[in-house]
Amino acid sequence: MSKILIIAEHAEGKLNAGVSKTVAAAKGIGGDIHIAVLAADPAGVAAEAAKLDGVAKVITVANPANANPVAAVLAPQIVELAKDGYSHVLFPGGTFGKDLAPRVAAKLDVHQVSDIMAVHSATSFDRPTYAGNAITTVEAPAGIIVATVRLASFTAVGAGNSAAVEAATVSATLPSHTRYVKLEAQKSERPDLQSAARVVSGGRALGSSENFKVVYDFADKIGAGVGASRAAVDSGYVPNDMQVGQTGKIIAPELYFAVGISGAIQHLAGIKDARTIVAINKDPEAPIFEVADFGLVGDLFQVLPEMTSKL
């Protein structure tokens, strides 16, 4: 039977929503599911993790060195934890997991499965390649399986559990060659892009950061998160953490509005799993209309305020 260790992503004492989706992937594999919380003070995060349905145990590793998510510091501790008979070590597939998982896999001398989007068995998984244009089914070789989970492919589990929380001590030598300096985060009252049920994204056609106001106004009216195309980010209209697409965030909202976005392959790779896609663009030939469930050809500066006023 599988014994699965999930590494918790967290910040400012809160569990990242991706962990719950990673548990969903683990349930697909089946077996004992444990979550490891490595933090300076893991109690709050561990309590949240213990509520996730399907989790048998939460393991905490308290260490001031774990105050910030530095891969080189976390990896040796995870390697020690993994040696306790685990068959799988799973990471939520955001930048945290992508940075950290290969560092663990290499130390364990195993190949890694990146971006699991479907589970066939304990050793067979689907993963996207070529920006999601080819889905490959891979069979992992014998040995411990280190993998990241593509969050847009899984639905969060319930939070009605009360798993046991155990403190662990690991004897790993932690390196001093990497020092965390700071994080410049955008403070936003809006729903988080990766877990929002509704998302409105703006593209190059917005023309300036001031003009993005029409997107924000509409998003606030319907309680949506706000994203952007790579073109809008590269043009400096909005910060990088709002980028949706192959190299930005991959999202799966119930309702997605692509506003003034032409629909480059790189952007489509980030929204393929959206339930309903609405495209608003003045160019009737824009490729975004090929994938949209509803399309409206028009000037976004007229359409969006009208939508906002009519809802």
Place this chain on the structure above:
Amino acid sequence: MKALVSVKRVVDYNVRIQVKSDGSGVVTDGVKHSMNPFDEIAMEEAVRLKEKGKITEIIAVTIGGAKGEETLRTALAFGADRAIHIKDDGEIQPLTAAKALAAAMKKEDAKVLLCGKQAIDDDANQTAQMVASLLDIAQATFASKVEIDGDKATVVREVDAGLETLEVDLPAVISADLRLNEPRYLKLPDIMKAKKKPIETVSLGDLGVTLAAGLKTTKTAPPPSRSKGVMVKTVDELVDALKAKGLL
């Protein structure tokens, strides 16, 4: 101070990917290939660091079959001083690539490995981190700004929450994200000059690496297609349609 830049030959990013009908993979024969775009960014960054006097020599490295030489010539045209071709016709997975690059980094006593954060074919996003792990050195992935000062580097990283800054001791591995720079347009004289620069050919075995079996791909399929939607004419029509589906 030497810098190693690893570059990979991939299907060009403009090519519309075709999955073979028998599910055995994607069509790569007769399809345009070029340097992985993220590796181009890493290559450009190395050249800029050399222009600023932070690096003295740039060595481009690729792993793969004979055609990898084209990619190395591109790297040399960017401004690499010389190149190493780790020649192998097998399927090179990230762990194997990382072992070879780690060995090359040691052999050259390079202080920094620059590479793209992922290759746009397998989208694995593993090799840089694995090299750093194997060598027990620092890593700074998804870089959008790199400053080298003596034996330290300060790197701004693009993470989900925003921009994170790390300070790392060299040697270190740095993987490039999209906004690190805009690669230069290669000029004909540079392309001509690149033809005369030296390429050393080695095997995985020369570097003490064996090609181990990794993940086995059992099937390749196109993604599920979305059904064609409907075009609406007015905002009212759109709002009504979304309300009818219970979405607004």
